[in-house]
Amino acid sequence: MDFIKTTEQDSKYDHLEKMTVSELLTNINNEDKTVPFAVSKVIPQIEKLVSEIVIRMKNGGRLFYIGAGTSGRLGIVDASECPPTFGVSHDLVVGLIAGGDTAIRKAVEFAEDDTHQGWKDLQEHSISENDTVIGIAASGTTPYVIGALKECNNHNILTGCITCNRNSPLSNVSKLPIEIIVGSEFVTGSSRMKAGTAQKLVLNMISTAVMIQLGKVKGNKMVDMQLSNHKLVERGEKMIMSELQVSQQIAKKLLEKHKNVRKAILNYDKKNK
Template identity: 60%
Template sequence: MTSKKNKSISVTESSSHFDNLEKMTVEELITNINQEDANVHRAVQKALPQIKELAERIIKRMEQGGRVFYLGAGTSGRLGVLDASELPPTFGVPDNMVIGLIAGGDRALRQAVEAAEDDANKAWGELKEYKVDELDTVIGIAASGTTPYVIGGIEHARKNGLLTGCITCNPDSKVAAVSEFPIEAIVGPEFVTGSTRLKAGTAQKMILNMLTTTIMIKLGRVKGNRMVNMQLTNKKLVDRGARMIMDELKIPYEQSRDLLLKYGSVKKAIDAYNG
């Protein structure tokens, strides 16, 4: 059953295409959620030109030592922190190269912090603690595009000469209006009305994956198709790294593993062997 849409509200808050969810079987629920998720890929695909434009500008700044800061609240903020936290182990970069800030601080990663997202000046105060400058980039993540914490942070950053972008799932949003390089992935109403942890969250995660993976590759953190700078934080990764070296240098596994442990990364081990 399709619900009528109220044109006065945002896409992310508009009524689901489905009703009476509690009467659906488990099979119907997962099938319909999957059907809705199919729209995410198409929405992100339409945003590829916007993603490309922002990525190219970030790369230029990061090549000169610039950093990336994410601003978000709730699910959007958690996704930014997640993406930032995954980069050091994956690509071997410092943990201050991409930084995720969430309204309400680290406590908000696990539980809602009341009214944390409503302070339009809070994010800029947090950014200034990192001594941001014109080489840095601030990306606001807001499914609705209306979060004051994010909008205020973007406005202040832009006024102070930082590169600004955003990731949103509403067309013509406030956060897009104040950002130089907005990315809009319009995924439509959520299966559960207003629950942007669903399609909107998936779209945001896909875009973050594209942005930072592309940036890291262009900054030389990948060789061929391999994570040659990954951190060796467990036995599985040590084994993976040893096999990368073995394949690249055509030497025995044990020798490869010894080289890896001695030099600390696949790239350094290969460079040392070839040097």
């Protein structure tokens, strides 16, 4: 199959500058509505990758996201949200971006074109065969990401990818590729739009499904979340009240004592057996 960059194809819309604000917003929204449908088509691909990640994490492995530009930033966002949401350590899910932390806020020129730096960045984290590396690139052609995955394959490290072009160079070096075909963007080539939305949805699916499989959710509640602000403390109290059918006063005391929703619930159960 020939490689065609659908993410670079001309927008279905033209003369954008002549549209009213209402027309612009409506048309962007109409395009965005197609993204979840595109994601639904690749659930089997996502399932294979999640299943393999869980196996490795149960053996002490970690999950790495690696990307450049928007794709790299999306990986960092997802990784950074795992500790507060699921109470895991900051080095369990790691996001890496071409150009380093500076590139999170500012584009670093030509950083994504370095075919060797991605692997060097992974080596700084003592990457091993228990780990999984997911390359994120809407185009599927980013040298920084492709180079990193090639080296991972050479070292028997599981590789996956999230891209929005079919049969891309990145997919071809990934053992478990995920290809979300969202088509052309509203603004031609602006892959931070539909492609970025698709990547964000899939990253949410991967990390959430993995953490649930690892036992980080009880029922439908984030019982291992970090109690890092008043809103989350109140949420924790409500979880305890609902689970144990106790008053807010008792829930508050349990949470203050155990500093963790799961521990509060488990210790209260033991006390009353």
